[in-house]
Amino acid sequence: MNAHDPGTSRSPGWARWLGLGPAREDERAPRPAQTTDTQQEPAESPADKRRRHVLEDITRFLMGHGLPISPHTLTIAHDVVTGANPALVRLVGEHVASGAPLTVEWLEETVRCDEEESGARQIHALVRKLEGAIAQFGCTATAARSATTSYNETLAEQVDALGGIAPCQEASSAIEALTSVAREMLRRTRDMEREISRSERETEALQRSLEDARREAEIDHLTGLPNRRAFEAVFEDELALAKDKNEPLCVAFCDIDRFKRVNDTHGHEAGDRVLRTVAQALAELSNDKCHVARHGGEEFVVLLRGSNLATACTVLDETRETIAARRLVNRATNTPFGRISFSAGVADVHAYPNRKSALRAADEALFRAKLAGRNRVIAAGQDDWNGFRVIPPDPASGTAA
Incomplete structure (x- = not known):
């Protein structure tokens, strides 16, 4: 049976949900007990069984869709x-249900887009953490101010009481109480200062993480250029x-x-090397007033x-001429x-x-x-379909890469 035969789907597991392979042998019928005259074979542990099932599903996923075996496809198959x-x-699942074939190119592009979206989700999560940290910092500062005010009021009351009594044993007790209050106020104030310092460090660390994550999420890692999301903000x-x-x-x-x-x-x-070459040539235009990004x-x-x-x-056009004049060679095959x-x-x-x-x-242009004719x-907005035509139609353009 092939990977799309509905008769081969299995109810549990992601592979069964996707209908990606035939049922396992151990799921079609119970295995007969295996015994010998001397000793029964040790039973497979649940952990070993789970690992074996994952390996079987990965194999069926790759073989069922005719995908090559590589570290990248193995990782994708495992995640699926x-x-x-x-x-x-x-x-x-949606792609398989549509009847379209699964190819390495489609998987790579899908994973790349998913990673970009994942980067955006990470940024949003960091923003939420940063907002929470700032809110917590505000609460800590408010508590510190409230505590300081309370201690100052208590201290003032003790001072007033001390000023209203004559020197005697009662004055000595008041002084002792005042000293105790002052010491406690100092201890708690120092605790608050440490808490405020800790909150400030956490806030600064989160801000750095947010900035790093934002830069990471806005870069196209193949070309090193800003990606579409970053360009929209710049625009x-x-x-x-x-x-x-x-x-x-x-x-x-x-467009190449x-x-x-x-x-x-x-x-x-x-x-990919050609993409990077064109990206580098366009990137040379970049300055404070010129921004280049990979749109997709x-x-x-x-x-x-x-x-x-x-x-x-x-x-x-000058950049186009520079690129078109180069004679690139595939280093792998010469x-x-x-x-x-x-x-x-x-x-405009x-x-x-x-x-x-x-x-x-x-x-549209x-x-x-x-x-x-390309190139x-x-x-x-020009009536002439050749518009701003920087070179005449090229009869040999059919041989361009």
């Missing part, structure tokens, strides 16, 4: 069949600055031409404040990649009612650049 990653289990800030300073602002989508062919021909590891897949987004539409197109280029669509953000509309216009930059 054991339910260690519920979000991934749900996504895999909002830069638009506000551009409006405040009356500066032009342009946004562009850049025929990137699927690179992956299919040279493999995904080589494709082989697509990058660029924000240029202080550059009008023509200037932004020229800046991107095979040339062919020409690596990108197409781009650029939009101020020409649209909001950021979403400007992004849509840039994306990118689509036109692809249809016009070119096109400005949004």
Whole structure:
């Protein structure tokens, strides 16, 4: 039976829920007792049985979907069949139910997106902890002030009482009581000071953790560029600055031409190196007014404040020419990649009612650049479908990577 045969599903366990493999032999029928003339074979411990079942489910998951055996796929399979990653289990279940095949590429992209979402969840958890720590710190400070006030009032009462009595045995007792109160006040005040210092250290540590987690969650780890989430925050800030300073602002989508062919021909590891190469070239544009991020897949987004539409197109065209002029070689096979280029669509953000509309216009311009022959930059809003055509149609563009 294959992995999708409903007759092979098993009710308990994540693998059974996903319908990923046939029932185990020990679940089809009870095993006969195994005895010998001398001694019965030792029974399998529950822990060993659980480990064996996990290994069987991992094997069925990989074999049932024709996946290669590697550390990465073994980790993914473990998280699915054991339910260690519920979000991934749900996504895999929905994908299998749709009838689409499970591939390494789909799993890698799904895991990558899940890790990004996990990073966002960690940030939110840290924010909640930080808010709780700050609230606790406030309570501690309030308690310290209240305690100090109370001790001061008691001390004042004792001083007043001392001033109203004549020197005698009663005065000696009052002085002794006053000394005791002062000592207790000092001890408790010092305890409060230590508690306040501890709360301050915890707050500072949480703030550092929050900042580290935010940076971690906003970086695309393959290219080292900011990711889509980080770009959206920067876009909002830069638009506000551009409006405040009356500066032009342009946004562009850049997409590597025929990137699927690179992956299919040279493999995904080589494709990742091409992604990093293009990312590094675009990153050289970055400064206080130019921000580059990976938007997803082989697509990058660029924000240029202080550059009008023509200037932004020229800046991107120069980078496009630099990349297209390089002759990259797959180091693993010593095979040339062919020409690596990108197409781009650029939009004047101020020409649209909001950021979403400007992004849509840039994306549409990118689509036109692809249809016009790739390896070119096109400005949004131009009647000519060639738009801002930085190079003539290339008859040899079909050989580009």
